[in-house]
Amino acid sequence: xxxxxxxxxxxxxxxxxxxxxxxxxxxxxxxxxxxxxxxxxxxxxxxxxxxxxxxxxxxxxxxxxxxxxxxxxxxxxxxxxxxxxxxxx
Numbered sequence: 001x002x003x004x005x006x007x008x009x010x011x012x013x014x015x016x017x018x019x020x021x022x023x024x025x026x027x028x029x030x031x032x033x034x035x036x037x038x039x040x041x042x043x044x045x046x047x048x049x050x051x052x053x054x055x056x057x058x059x060x061x062x063x064x065x066x067x068x069x070x071x072x073x074x075x076x077x078x079x080x081x082x083x084x085x086x087x088x089x
Contacts, residue, residue: 011069013038015045018064018077035075042067042076046083060084 010031017024032038042065050060066077 008033011035011038013075014068014070015042016066016068018066019061023066029070038067039076039078042078043083046078046080047087050080050084 010033012029012031013035014026014029016026030038030041032041046065053060060080063080064077067075069075
């Protein structure tokens with residue numbers, strides 16, 4: 001008797017950093033089952049970057065993570081400052 005494997009449709013998302021009008025491209029990306037999973041991961045990444053800046057006594061930059069799919073289409077953007085504002089609510 002054979003086993004059935006369900007195919008998981010993973011999508012590769014790229015997490016580009018928008019800094020001072022320049023785009024620092026993520027050339028590797030990461031695979032997620034959904035855009036919501038990619039968003040959760042992006043928020044966690046921003047929280048870690050912001051925490052490191054706060055610990056270092058640095059200001060919170062006006063930077064964004066822009067998340068694109070494998071075709072290069074922008075899926076969403078997360079502002080560092082918006083993550084801090086949302087955390088303070």
